Amino acid sequence: MSVAIDIKNALKKYGDNVIIPDLSLKIKDGEFFTLLGPSGCGKTTLLRMIAGFNTIEGGEFHFDENIINDLDPSKRNIGMVFQNYAIFPHLTVRANVEFGLNNRDYNKKEIGPMADKFLKLMQIYEYRDRMPENLSGGQQQRVALARALVIAPDVLLMDEPLSNLDAKLRLEMRQAIRDIQKEVGITTVYVTHDQEEAMAISDRIAVMNLGEIQQIGTPQTIYHRPVNEFVANFIGRTNLILADCEENEVDVLGHKVRIKDLDYKGKVKVSIRPEEFMLTDDKTTIKAVVKDTVFLGLNTHYFIELPNKQIVEVIKESMIDNMIEPGTEVYLTINTEKVNVYTEDGSKNLVIAHEN
Numbered sequence: 363m364s365v366a367i368d369i370k371n372a373l374k375k376y377g378d379n380v381i382i383p384d385l386s387l388k389i390k391d392g393e394f395f396t397l398l399g400p401s402g403c404g405k406t407t408l409l410r411m412i413a414g415f416n417t418i419e420g421g422e423f424h425f426d427e428n429i430i431n432d433l434d435p436s437k438r439n440i441g442m443v444f445q446n447y448a449i450f451p452h453l454t455v456r457a458n459v460e461f462g463l464n465n466r467d468y469n470k471k472e473i474g475p476m477a478d479k480f481l482k483l484m485q486i487y488e489y490r491d492r493m494p495e496n497l498s499g500g501q502q503q504r505v506a507l508a509r510a511l512v513i514a515p516d517v518l519l520m521d522e523p524l525s526n527l528d529a530k531l532r533l534e535m536r537q538a539i540r541d542i543q544k545e546v547g548i549t550t551v552y553v554t555h556d557q558e559e560a561m562a563i564s565d566r567i568a569v570m571n572l573g574e575i576q577q578i579g580t581p582q583t584i585y586h587r588p589v590n591e592f593v594a595n596f597i598g599r600t601n602l603i604l605a606d607c608e609e610n611e612v613d614v615l616g617h618k619v620r621i622k623d624l625d626y627k628g629k630v631k632v633s634i635r636p637e638e639f640m641l642t643d644d645k646t647t648i649k650a651v652v653k654d655t656v657f658l659g660l661n662t663h664y665f666i667e668l669p670n671k672q673i674v675e676v677i678k679e680s681m682i683d684n685m686i687e688p689g690t691e692v693y694l695t696i697n698t699e700k701v702n703v704y705t706e707d708g709s710k711n712l713v714i715a716h717e718n
């Protein structure tokens with residue numbers, strides 16, 4: 363039975379070092395929930411608190427209505443998959459998957475078919491009699507996932523499970539993980555520092571920094587409406603332009619953007635994603651100069667100098683003969699609906715209504 367997870371005011375210290383000062387979040391039953399943030403922000407620490415491998419210095423961890431703070435890890439009914447596959451090298455694929463079942467109350471006749479079901483689901487049934495050393499990294503990670511799922515855990519915890527795989531396999535495996543999670547419907551907490559992976563795989567994402575949650579939301583909300591400058595910079599790429607806010611309006615390269623925070627006056631930082639710039643023939647718009655181009659196949663990145671000498675990055679779909687050479691004058695407009703405006707210190711998004 364999959365469970366909902368409710369974390370209230372979690373506190374984690376190593377000695378005098380406070381790693382997580384006061385963290386609260388709710389994960390829904392069956393949800394694919396990702397902890398995303400830079401190295402050292404406390405993602406693994408929080409995951410290990412959920413698993414029971416880390417002590418909890420304060421707060422409450424609930425699985426459904428039960429407090430699990432003092433519950434032994436072995437009693438939490440958790441499946442885990444780590445970065446290094448952690449499968450037993452001296453056991454066959456099938457014996458690895460059966461391993462977790464041997465310590466539970468199953469009779470021998472049940473164990474084989476249960477393992478087979480997950481070997482088939484993970485598409486490794488044909489390798490069932492092989493030793494792990496004769497499998498690719500992706501196949502080994504499938505074994506680890508089958509072994510984690512076969513015990514019918516209440517929660518699946520994954521810590522950077524794809525980081526040892528090459529780029530192509532990572533894409534394949536993240537799709538496989540997503541499909542299996544949907545099929546099995548198990549509450550999943552996934553740790554990664556890769557924002558693209560987080561967006562591709564998650565129902566919701568918690569962006570963390572320095573042991574604190576910056577924002578929780580769907581991939582779309584987090585990408586389009588980052589609550590502060592840290593999230594805007596961490597998710598995707600963005601251009602930040604300084605501007606003045608007067609009478610609740612900001613002049614962004616000749617376009618007016620209204621803010622919702624009616625008390626704010628002064629300087630602001632405007633965040634514009636590279637794909638929200640349009641190149642136009644309209645000479646009444648902003649005149650700018652292409653300084654550099656990077657062709658990346660599907661897209662081309664242009665580095666363009668604005669009249670104030672700031673260089674912005676603009677991404678356009680590549681077409682066979684539309685490469686704009688450095689030195690070319692271009693005219694720019696922006697899609698104002700997608701623009702975000704932050705306070706000068708970057709702490710608050712002024713175009714969205716804030717709860718606090």
Ligand SMILES: Nc1ncnc2c1ncn2[C@@H]1O[C@H](COP(=O)(O)OP(=O)(O)OP(=O)(O)O)[C@@H](O)[C@H]1O
Nearest residue numbers: 376381399400401402403404405406407408554555
């Ligand atoms: N056993 C430990 N003793 C002392 N400090 C620790 C211990 N484990 C982690 N830390 C510290 O806690 C902080 C958070 O570490 P954590 O591993 O949770 O970060 P992370 O976000 O998962 O980073 P990464 O993506 O690099 O794995 C870091 O500053 C780390 O040095």
